Amino acid sequence: MTLLKWFAPRRALKKRRAASAAPFAARAAAILAFSLTPPALADSASRRAPAPAAPAAESRYNEEAVKTFLKEIGDQASKKGVSRDLVNRVFKDFRPDPKVIAADERQAEFVLPLGRYIATRVSERQIARGREEMTRHARLLQETERRYGVDRHILLAIWGMETNFGTHQGDYDVAHALGTLAMGERRRAFAYEQLLALLAILQENPSLIPLRGSWAGAIGHVQFIPTSYARYAIDADGDGKRDLAHSLADAFGSAANYLASFGWRADRSWGFEAKLPKDFSYALAEERLYRPLSEWGALGVRDMKGEPLQGETPASLILPAGHLGPAFLTTKNFEALLRYNRAYAYALSVGHLADRLRGGKPFAASWEKADKELLPPEKLRLLQTYLSEQGFDTGGADGMAGRKTRAAIRAYQKKRDLPQDGYPSLSLLRAIRAEKRDKP
Numbered sequence: 001m002t003l004l005k006w007f008a009p010r011r012a013l014k015k016r017r018a019a020s021a022a023p024f025a026a027r028a029a030a031i032l033a034f035s036l037t038p039p040a041l042a043d044s045a046s047r048r049a050p051a052p053a054a055p056a057a058e059s060r061y062n063e064e065a066v067k068t069f070l071k072e073i074g075d076q077a078s079k080k081g082v083s084r085d086l087v088n089r090v091f092k093d094f095r096p097d098p099k100v101i102a103a104d105e106r107q108a109e110f111v112l113p114l115g116r117y118i119a120t121r122v123s124e125r126q127i128a129r130g131r132e133e134m135t136r137h138a139r140l141l142q143e144t145e146r147r148y149g150v151d152r153h154i155l156l157a158i159w160g161m162e163t164n165f166g167t168h169q170g171d172y173d174v175a176h177a178l179g180t181l182a183m184g185e186r187r188r189a190f191a192y193e194q195l196l197a198l199l200a201i202l203q204e205n206p207s208l209i210p211l212r213g214s215w216a217g218a219i220g221h222v223q224f225i226p227t228s229y230a231r232y233a234i235d236a237d238g239d240g241k242r243d244l245a246h247s248l249a250d251a252f253g254s255a256a257n258y259l260a261s262f263g264w265r266a267d268r269s270w271g272f273e274a275k276l277p278k279d280f281s282y283a284l285a286e287e288r289l290y291r292p293l294s295e296w297g298a299l300g301v302r303d304m305k306g307e308p309l310q311g312e313t314p315a316s317l318i319l320p321a322g323h324l325g326p327a328f329l330t331t332k333n334f335e336a337l338l339r340y341n342r343a344y345a346y347a348l349s350v351g352h353l354a355d356r357l358r359g360g361k362p363f364a365a366s367w368e369k370a371d372k373e374l375l376p377p378e379k380l381r382l383l384q385t386y387l388s389e390q391g392f393d394t395g396g397a398d399g400m401a402g403r404k405t406r407a408a409i410r411a412y413q414k415k416r417d418l419p420q421d422g423y424p425s426l427s428l429l430r431a432i433r434a435e436k437r438d439k440p
């Protein structure tokens, strides 16, 4: 589960930024240095475990600190019904892992433009590979489809996006990786919460020890973090174990169960690319601003074949890279994908890869102009600062295009008679900077 922060300008992200674990980054990382969020971070009802106060940095990982940490985690786990024996077994020979510390510190704020990201993730090679896997696992996919109402193309796309079809599940001992993070600072609360959930899973099924996964705690074929594993994983193959690392049936079933739990419905797609009329009012493009397809049709919106839109399916229009890039009409299934990972880049890649596996065409509109408009987080912070100086409330310069920032941008665009797409573009930063120079 990947997350390009400002492709996922969602309120919840702000709250959860600390928990942004970027397991995907650990794999695909070289290309995409990340801001990616962990899988199924979505667990909205989850509660943070109270993390004990952090020790000073220099002593953070020494032997004394390890002892203290193990005692604390043992105490907390036993309150949740996990035995000391199990904790001792899981943490036998535990040492904080420098590779995990380094991976956590490497979290640069760097992101690929959306068009290039999707081109990388939904490549001809991935499509060909996905089709092979579709043939290989046809019966299992059919069975999962039948039971959970999530179609095979979506499941394959998630599997492909998360672990390149099971081949990159991560080679860290997840408990030790989370233990290391729990001893650190940045992800302390997140790691404690995940570790406690993980210990409960291992107590339920000790044969999974040592459970392997990403440095940030994502496990198995579809990279569930432990809290999601605890809540949404299922034993689909009926062997008595919920095993997302070794059982593809459990992994598919769990991913499908996860989506179904967040409202996925078999009778609608995630969405589709849309064509807007020339005079379209971009102010209507906002996530979760739903209208029936027929209403979009009446506003002049078409599908890429030029057919008028019909039917009552609620859809919201999004411009993930601003008005210079492609437009999409997205259904509530798209929201379910965003629960898996709160990034447009992720959800669009999954949806598109699924469509391509089904035989669909590449996106029609070009990303080229829009990709050039991408603002890195530090420049977005600058834009937010300039907007605030002019009296537009962005809710703070946090480098993320949340709802308030988008509204502030729209208000500014309206005042300057610009297309009101609410998108933080490079051109917009240039324009507002030029104004600043003109009026010192």
Ligand code: CA
Pocket (backbone or CB within 6 Å): 234, 235, 236, 237, 238, 239, 240, 241, 242, 243, 247, 250
């Ligand atoms: Ca099983």
